Amino acid sequence: MIALEPVADPRAPLARRNPVAKLAAALLFSFALVVTVDPVAPAIAIAMELALLPLFGVRYGMLLRRTWPLLIGAVGVMVAMVLFAAERDGPVLLSAGPLVVTSGVLMTTLGLVLRMFAVALPGVIVFATTDATDLADALIQNVRAPARFAIGALAAFRLVPLLGQEWQMISMARRARGVEAGRNPVAKLKLFVSTAFALLVGAIRRGSRLAVAMDARGFDAGTPRTVARRQHFTAADAALIAGALLLAAIALGVSIRLGTFQLIW
Structure with missing residues (x-):
């Protein structure tokens, strides 16, 4: 089951900040790291993010449980770069037939993997410390x-955990009917694709029913809506955004000072 509810200590100093401020800080911090492919800036950024994690009230073990898919993505990036990299500069470290690994390929791979983690971690931290309803408000x-956009996005976000449940139900129903792949990898791939297609069809149908239900309840009305919970944007929230920009500038500045800074274009 996919868990998206906030898991942070709500009393933590940065967990209490305005949801928009946390989201803006994460976006600005991540955007500054997207412009470079060197491994130094994202490595410094990751160190900063991990050092500030207790201020958000998130435990390191919980962060690991929420970011394990990134490890699979990192392995995929490494394999793709080692096998299909167009430029193979630097000394050859490993040569086995068509497989040629150079120091340039490894540095590029390291930079991409670290940048992926550095860009993804702020988003994970934001949603681990923010209630979806508070963010919509x-x-x-x-x-x-x-x-219409904010409440629709909130409704979609709330339905995401159902995808994991439906995947299990579809798999169990097919197994009860004797539809199994066994040890055949091709059959497993076909079964995965068909299950994903069934999940997609079910999600589209549920989304259509939800949209009709929301319109019937007046969510598309042009009259102004009232709010039940006020979300105040304070000076501390502005300081959080400024701090994110400062930390991103420090990471890029150290990379430039060490001579490793390299623009992505």
């Missing part, structure tokens, strides 16, 4: 986002 009140 803050988007409407502080950013003046359309209520």
Whole structure:
């Protein structure tokens, strides 16, 4: 089952900040790291993120449980770069037939993997410390986002955990009917694709029913909506955004000072 509820200590100093401020800080911090492919800046950024994690009230074990898919993605990036990298600069470290691994390939791979973690971790921390309803309220009140968009996104976010449950139900139903792949990898791939297609069809049907139900309840009305919970944007929230920009500038500045900074374009 996919768990998306906040898991942080709500009393932590940064966990109490405005949801929009946390989201803006994460986006600005991540955007600054996207412009470079060197491994130094994202490595410093990851160190900063892990050092600040207790201030968000998130335990390191919980962060690991929420980011394990990134480890699979990192392995995929490494394999793809080692096998299909177009440029193989630097000394050859390993040569086995068509497989040629150079120091340049390893440095590029390391930079991509570290950047993936550095960009993804702020988003994971934001959603681990933020209630989805509070985020929707803050988007409407502080950013003046359309209520239809914010509430629709909230409804979609709330339905994400159902995908894991439906996947299990579809798999169990097919297993009860004798539809199994056994040890055949091709059959496993076909079964995975068909299960994913069935999940997609079910998600589209549920989304259509939800949209009709929300329109029937007046969520698309043009009249102004009231809010039950006020989301205040304070000076501390602005300081969080400024701090994120400062930390990103420090990471990029150290990379430039060491001569490893390299723009992505």
